[in-house]
Amino acid sequence: MSSKVRVATMWFSGCSGCHMAFLDLDERLIELRELAEIVYSPIVDLKEIPNGIDVALIEGTVNTTEQLEHLREIRRKAKFVVAFGDCAITGNVPSIRNPGPRDEMLQAVYGDGHLPGLKEGVVPAILPDALPLQAYVRVDYYIPGCPPDADRIWKFIVTLIKEGEPRLEGEEIRFG
């Protein structure tokens, strides 16, 4: 049994900027390996969400039925669910579609013909609104920012692991 903290990251409807900011930890990623093990992530080659996750950092809005299933699954399997970046917290850019009807949005993008995402199919159906995580599940912590910069992410992870409670304060919680 490893005593390292088991961290997962997920990418829903967002630009991946939060994950890029995570990679901006640069040499601190080596240090992170001493503290934590990344057990599931877009950068980890694993198809199924494993059990026994300690911290799940989730980027992006919940935009499709598949993402909603994954969110509920990871909520069951993770001790702490963290809304990682503005999209996961406020809806941010993906939520621009919310004021209008979903079907009109799909038509505007794909024209007449086949509308992927309208019904469940090869691609999952698109939900009526692109909503932040707390619209569906309990969220334990929030890391604001579009994207949150690497220092902010690092402080969050280190304080959570070493002090048991993440401590972001002042400018570290600014949106945008």
Add this chain to the structure above:
Amino acid sequence: MITLKLDGQEVQARKGQTILEVAMENGIRIPTLCYLEGLSPKGTCRLCLVEVTNWNGKLVPACVTPVEEGLEVITRSERLDQIRRTILEMLFLERNHICSFCVSNGHCELQDLAVELGMDHVTFPYRYPGLDMDLSHEGFGLDHNRCVVCSRCIRACSEVEGAFTWGFQGRGVGTMVAIDLGVPWGLSETCTSCGKCVQACPTGALFEKGVATAAQLKSPEIIREVTERRPRVF
């Protein structure tokens, strides 16, 4: 002179001063949004609510409440923090305040308040209303999505510029700022294009055309400077 207590500390005030003015003179910070030095206070945003101990803990907006002899005012408490944060959450969820591509990102009073009050998320559902922009004026734009209905533009226009271009239309959550009883800004017959409304606006709702994301710097203090040199008529 009037003597009152702010957070237990005795302070002196002049008759007619508000609790907010006395607090500012004594270096006590009370969060504000609709208040702007140089304009008449309106008490619409409710962020400056303070607790008056000897009025049974009643909450009053500091910006419009005149001081009284013997008043005991609390400006910071867990209860006030909680109430102010809830009010701020309501302001955020009411319209589409998407900071990441706002002209005022990084220079926005609403965003600053979230930092100050420690608001890292909104606990209530967002409304995501469908709102328009008015880009008909040659120099300025209006984005209703980012408006907090504080009326600073309306007051700057009527009280300082004397043009009375801006007003409110609608009721409750549907209240919108409007130009000349509802015409596009570019067709206004009263607007002098002075830009005071833009400078007074606390968010990215009013902006100068052509500025990019995060590039809209504003100087709301010009309202105070103008009124110091040229006192308001009313």
